[in-house]
Amino acid sequence: MSKWQSTLVIILILVGSIVGAKVLLIPKKVVVNVQQGRTKGDPNARVKIVEFVDFQCPACAHGITLLKSYFAEHPNDIYLQVRYFPLTNMHQHAMISALYSECASRQGKFWELDDQMIPQQSQWAQLINPEPVFQAMAQQVGMDVNQLNTCLASDDARKVINDEKSLGQTLGINETPTYFINNKMVVGTKSLTEELKNYFPDIK
Amino acid sequence: MYVILRLIIGSVFLVSGFSKVLAPYQNFLYVVQAYQLLPSWAETLTAQIFPWIELLTGVFMFLGLWTPWALRGAVTLFGVFVVVVGQALIRHLALDNCGCFGEWIHLQPQTVIVMDSFSLLLTFVLLRHISSVKKFSLDSYFDKA
Numbered sequence: 001m002s003k004w005q006s007t008l009v010i011i012l013i014l015v016g017s018i019v020g021a022k023v024l025l026i027p028k029k030v031v032v033n034v035q036q037g038r039t040k041g042d043p044n045a046r047v048k049i050v051e052f053v054d055f056q057c058p059a060c061a062h063g064i065t066l067l068k069s070y071f072a073e074h075p076n077d078i079y080l081q082v083r084y085f086p087l088t089n090m091h092q093h094a095m096i097s098a099l100y101s102e103c104a105s106r107q108g109k110f111w112e113l114d115d116q117m118i119p120q121q122s123q124w125a126q127l128i129n130p131e132p133v134f135q136a137m138a139q140q141v142g143m144d145v146n147q148l149n150t151c152l153a154s155d156d157a158r159k160v161i162n163d164e165k166s167l168g169q170t171l172g173i174n175e176t177p178t179y180f181i182n183n184k185m186v187v188g189t190k191s192l193t194e195e196l197k198n199y200f201p202d203i204k
Numbered sequence: 205m206y207v208i209l210r211l212i213i214g215s216v217f218l219v220s221g222f223s224k225v226l227a228p229y230q231n232f233l234y235v236v237q238a239y240q241l242l243p244s245w246a247e248t249l250t251a252q253i254f255p256w257i258e259l260l261t262g263v264f265m266f267l268g269l270w271t272p273w274a275l276r277g278a279v280t281l282f283g284v285f286v287v288v289v290g291q292a293l294i295r296h297l298a299l300d301n302c303g304c305f306g307e308w309i310h311l312q313p314q315t316v317i318v319m320d321s322f323s324l325l326l327t328f329v330l331l332r333h334i335s336s337v338k339k340f341s342l343d344s345y346f347d348k349a
Contacts (some may be wrong), residue, residue, distance in 0.1 A: 003346040008271060014263060016227050172228040187234040194244060 037105035214265030221259025268341020
């Protein structure tokens with residue numbers, strides 16, 4: 001075999017094995033679950049967005065704010081679902097903020113707590129223990145505190161979060177915020193805006 | 205010594221390229237966007253093509269196939285890394301992670317620019333001693349054949 005032929009064979013084996021591994025290993029679709037309390041909008045809307053977030057990630061906060069404004073401008077065209085992807089190795093409050101969000105969703109208060117938590121992210125992210133702040137927010141949005149504390153102490157809420165993170169990892173998620181817009185993966189707010197411009201040319 | 209250096213630098217590109225091509229390209233696109241250097245279309249193109257260039261450079265260096273060209277490729281890549289990370293540091297861009305090895309290894313940009321500069325120098329040295337670098341390589345096998 002000549003040097004050129006060997007080169008070609010090496011490249012073909014390399015490309016073939018990587019493309020094969022990607023096709024076999026990475027699932028292409030994320031299922032939008034309409035049963036959960038972390039959804040917003042019409043399930044039949046033409047743009048379905050699933051966002052994987054870490055509530056302590058500044059880019060996620062920016063993304064949540066952006067999506068909130070897009071949703072306000074196009075309430076009938078967007079269906080939104082939030083999924084957890086706490087980056088616990090980078091953000092010390094990633095898990096506890098996700099737990100409060102999950103417990104809020106079980107009381108139908110996910111979006112209300114989100115509206116409190118996200119704008120104040122830069123403040124509670126600096127705290128050693130942000131729980132008193134989260135408890136105050138929970139009371140402010142009208143959550144049942146006993147039910148909240150039972151939920152926080154249970155393994156079930158944590159399991160939901162860990163399962164969603166595992167799902168995200170199988171979808172190839174490394175960073176937050178990661179979005180699936182009509183099943184197309186998009187990472188970060190710049191790509192989010194660019195992708196949504198395909199559906200809503202008026203957004204900035 | 206030169207052969208070991210060739211294998212080490214080849215391995216760096218192999219790990220870096222593999223970690224990126226196995227993940228969805230959108231993850232690396234997010235990293236490229238953080239450097240705020242290119243227009244959107246070029247960022248997407250870079251995110252899709254660059255990991256493959258790294259991977260092929262790594263494979264050829266590791267196997268010692270087309271070694272002089274692989275070394276020139278490595279010099280170009282290290283040069284690009286130094287310029288891109290350097291401009292980000294000068295502009296005080298908020299980068300938690302250089303994005304060099306996908307999700308596998310997280311390095312601060314300050315660490316990376318030192319490593320890349322050192323690797324660039326080493327690769328220049330290898331280029332100057334190409335006959336020693338080619339020992340135990342596919343190039344030497346084909347040169348003999």
